[in-house]
Each structure stands twice: as structure tokens, then as C-alpha cells.
Amino acid sequence: MRTAYRTADRAMLRDVAAIGAAMVAVGASFGAVAVAAGLPVWATLAMSVFLYAGGAQFMAVGLVAAGSPVAAVLAGLLLNARHLPFGLALGGALGRRRWQRLLGSHLMTDEATAFALARPAGPGRRRAFWLAGALLFLAWNAGTLLGVLAGGAVGDPAALGLDAAFPAGLAALLLPSLRDRDTRRVALAGAGLAVLATPVLPAGVPVLLALAALIVPALRGRGASSADQVPDGTAVAGPEQHGPPGPDGAAPDPAHHAGPVVRAGEASC
Template sequence: MRTAERTVRSGPDRAVLRDVAAIGAAMVAVGASFGAMAVAAGLPLWAPVVMSILVYAGGAQFMAVGLVAAGSPVAAVLAGLLLNARHLPFGLTLGGTMGGRLWQRLLGSHLMTDETTAFTLARPAGPARRRAFWIAATLLFLAWNLGTVIGVLAGGALGDPAAFGLDAAFPAGLLALLLSSLRDRDTRRVALVGAALAVLTTPFLPAGLPVLLALGGLLVLFLPGRSTDPPTDAGPTAGGSTAAGPAGGGAVGVGSAAGARAARPEGAPC
């Protein structure tokens, strides 16, 4: 029985590894661009490496380096807090998935990114979702830090990853992961309204605010006249059991991730 369980479990885990590898490859390149930019901005070689390990906030790291180079370290801290405020709903959604122990939640909150959240919510609730979270979180963290080290060592020779189209890998990967959640009508409405709010306000607001405004898409759920009928079951399967889909909770991830690309510089991972 244990051998059979391991065989069933290894299939989805291999699928997660395959999908994470595609995003991780692009993340290495973007992380290398961050490392090279940080060194070019005058930071010591160790600074971007330590930042990627202890901060691990992709888009906020790009912004912080630019502001520090401009002589505004306080603004860098405040802007980073604002940009990463979207992780609050992520944490509320994934808190139970990380594990019941305090160290698991602390470590998981540090490794949580937009991409990790999308990978996790694309899996059914339970052990499969927990394994998906830790696989994606660990591998993407390693990919980002590997890229940073490469960028620090290579200097400015790597250039801008947007020139190779690598910045498009992140929104494309997120969209692919969230397609299954968009089958629900309410989730589609939340995602579309949140994306529209983020895109329309991006030219007028500082980075980070459009992402937070994207959460306004959740107000669609409170509109009068919206159908509140529970979804019907798929009915008994051939084996006599009832087919049930993944548990809910993707609406927050879709609404937040749909707006995240609008404000995050160069498709950075978190």
C-alpha cells in the first residue's frame, strides 16, 4: 500500500517540478540582471547576495537598489513595504498549507511569492497542495539566489532580460496556472475587475498601489443580485464516489496576481 501511495504521489510532484523548472529558468536570468544592476549601482559585491537571501522580494529589490543609489534609503524601505503588502492576502490564503508549526509558517512566509502562490493554489487542498508549496518555494528561492550570484560575478555583461523576452515568462506562467480557477464565474469577475483597476491606475500611481487596488475586485462578490447558489456536484463516478474539485480560495490569488504584473518591474518574481 505504501509503495502504491508513493507512486501516485510522485506523478503530481514530477509535474510540479517540471512546471517550476520553466519559471525557475527565467528567474535565474532576471536574478542575474538584479545582481549586475546592483553592482553597477555601486553596491558592494556581498550586498545583493545578502539582500536576495534575507529580503527575497524580487520587484522590491530592483526598486530598493534604485532608490538607495539615488540616496533615498528610507524611501526604499517604505516603497518595499508598500509593494509587498499584497503578501498579506497570500499569507491568509496559504497559512494552513505551510504546516502547523511556527517555524514552518515563518519560513514559508519568507519563501512565499506570486509564483509560489499560483503553483500552490493550482493543486487540490491537502497534502498535495502542501508538497506543491514547498517544492515551488524552495526551487524558486534557489533559482533567484543563483541568478543573483551569477549577475554579481558577471557584472553588466548580461544586460536587460527584457531584451530576450524573459520578462514575459512570469505573467505567462501565472496565467497558465490560474486558468483552471477562471472556470468559476465569480472568480473570473474578480480577476477581470482587479486587473482592470491595476492597469488603469498604473500610469497615475506609484509602484505598489495598483497591486493593492486590484484587491478591489473582491467587491464584486458583494454586489446585489449576484447568484449565491452553491456549485452542484459532478455526481457519483463509476466507482461510486463523488467527484469533487479543489477547495476554493483561488479568488484572492487570481485577483492579486492579475494585478501584480502591472506594477512589478521587469516581471520580477515576488
């Protein structure tokens, strides 16, 4: 068992390191952008440590630089509202003690959640979440520090293609889950809703709207139960009855059978 855990942990460390390398670069870009926008160095570092919201930090810096701090707070809350279903999905993976749940909710990101849900519920999922969450948190903050120190020397991660590393990594983690037919239907329906809503809704709202796809299995279950019903109220035939009818056409006596009864454990010749 320990050997299996160690092998799985090594494989996950390799995957986390690949995403963590991209996170360092994107975090460095955030640090450089925040300082260039006029945010103090201490505030930039504190935002990555205490807020730790990735894309929401870029959006907040832009809105604060535009003179809309209230809009930055509201937009960040809306964008990160997806963590509510994340917490429900992870359940006991965060731990049972209060401080574990508080710290785990702070380390909860799309990537850490995907790493955890890729493992079956239990100790393996808990280990995956904490390992991925801690390493990615350190990678983001190390990148922010590098960006603050390097200033404008850090390039735009979109120009380098690093912005595609996160969705690509998430897709790779979620592919095994899509083997289940119901999960695949929900994922496709949610993706379709998000794509259709992206041009007309603010950032973050399409992701929340995609959660409406969770009703797909319920609708399919209702349709299946309706199909099982017999039309026109026709009664479904019950178990076959043996023996002649009773007097006046009454139901036969259950004790009367056409043939002998063989009970479990008895042999018949």
C-alpha cells in the first residue's frame, strides 16, 4: 500500500510541477503588472498571500488602477463564487478540524480541486489536495516575488502561451472522469452554456451558469421513470398465479400450488 501511495505521489508531483512552472511565470507577470499599475510592493505581495485568487488578482489590479476599488471587490467575489461548489465536491478532503477547513479553503484553486477529484474519496484524495494546494500556493507567491523584483523585465504570459497551460492541465486531469456517460453529458452541457453566455455576461458568470447542467441527470431520470409507466392507466400484470380460482371467481389460495414446493436446502428426486 505504501509503495502504491509513493508511486502515485511521484506521478502527481510531476504533474503539479508542470503546472507550477507556468504558475510561477504567470505570478511573476502579476507582480510586474501590479507594481507598474502603482500598487505598493507590500500590497502586491500581501494580495498573493492573503487573497490568492489568480485571475481575480489581475482583474482587481486593473479595476483599482482605473479608480474602482468597490467594483474590484464585487468582481472578485463574483468570479470566485465557483469555490462554493468546489467545497461541496471536496467534502472531507479538507480535513475535519476547523483550522484545516479554513486553511484548505484558502488553498482551494481550480487545479488543486481537479487534482483531488481525480483520486477516489479517502486518504488518497486528501493527500492529493494538500500536496497540490501547498505546492501551487508556493509557486504563485514565488512568481509574484520574482515579478516584483524583476519589474518590467517579465513578459506577458499570453504572448508566451503560458496562459494556456492552466486549461490544458485541467483538461488532462478531467479526461479520465469523462469516461462516465452521465459525467460526459453534464460536462458538455455545462461547456455549451458557458460558451454561449460568455459574449453577453460578465466574467465569472458563465462559469456559474454552467452549473445548471447538473440538472441533466435529473431530467434523464425523470424521463426514464415516465417511460416505465404503462399508458392509459393499464395495470401491470403481477406475478404468475398458480392454482384454480377460489369460489365465486375469488383469487386462488396462495397455499394451493399446481406443483410441489421445493424449499431452499431441500433436495428433490
